[in-house]
């Protein structure tokens with residue numbers, strides 16, 4: 001039977017476990033899950049974390065919030081991020097590769113074909129493509145969107161079965177319960193317009209897009225008949241547990 005294809009989007013919040021440095025433990029947790037599922041699923045990762053990785057090592061002589069400082073930090077952090085993936089994944093027998101893309105690459109027939117062809121060869125040869133925005137030439141995701149849209153565009157282009165967006169909540173909560181000690185997860189969504197009413201404009205400490213950018217991404221995926229699962233990536237084994245329905249998360253179909 002053909003393997004199912006999963007596009008896994010990992011934000012800085014998940015990768016740092018909401019701290020100020022990339023968590024090797026979290027990257028190992030993700031690698032172990034991919035290794036456990038590799039006979040039935042193939043994985044393509046869209047990973048943020050370049051800026052967070054750089055901040056572990058350097059402080060640049062400019063204002064941290066300037067976009068071009070973020071671009072420079074991403075340039076410094078990206079090879080470190082890939083090194084950490086490489087070190088942890090290779091211990092688990094997994095091979096990694098890096099692809100840097102920007103929105104404009106999804107607008108041209110030739111560049112789209114190049115992305116598909118490259119990634120299909122990588123996946124066929126058991127290499128896990130780890131994609132990030134090419135932050136030197138594009139600033140869309142550093143400014144607006146958590147790599148969520150990049151993940152959705154990639155999911156559609158590569159015709160995946162499931163888009164998993166890892167975040168720091170147990171999926172999308174009902175607006176009425178969001179401030180409760182145990183907020184209630186909306187487990188199944190078929191109507192994105194109804195869901196829109198539940199979304200607040202709050203964001204987490206490292207986040208840029210909030211829940212809205214995840215809904216926008218789910219809409220892109222849904223239009224291509226791809227399911228989006230919004231899962232709490234801070235939880236150990238979050239993919240394995242979601243596949244077995246052992247944790248609350250939001251499925252948008």
Ligand SMILES: Nc1ncnc2c1ncn2[C@@H]1O[C@H](COP(=O)(O)OP(=O)(O)O)[C@@H](O)[C@H]1O
Pocket residue numbers: 011012013014146166167168169171172173174175178198199200201202203204205206207208209210211212
């Ligand atoms: N209905 C909702 N359910 C859950 N989280 C919500 C909701 N509305 C807004 N949010 C906010 O969205 C945040 C997740 O988005 P974001 O901060 O961008 O994180 P990430 O870096 O994981 O993409 C949550 O931590 C929460 O503050």
Ligand SMILES: N[C@@H](CCC(=O)OP(=O)(O)O)C(=O)O
Pocket residue numbers: 010011012013047048049050051052074132133135141142143145146147206207208209
């Ligand atoms: N390309 C950037 C990601 C930009 C971003 O805002 O994403 P996220 O860390 O998911 O909020 C990086 O790798 O740091």
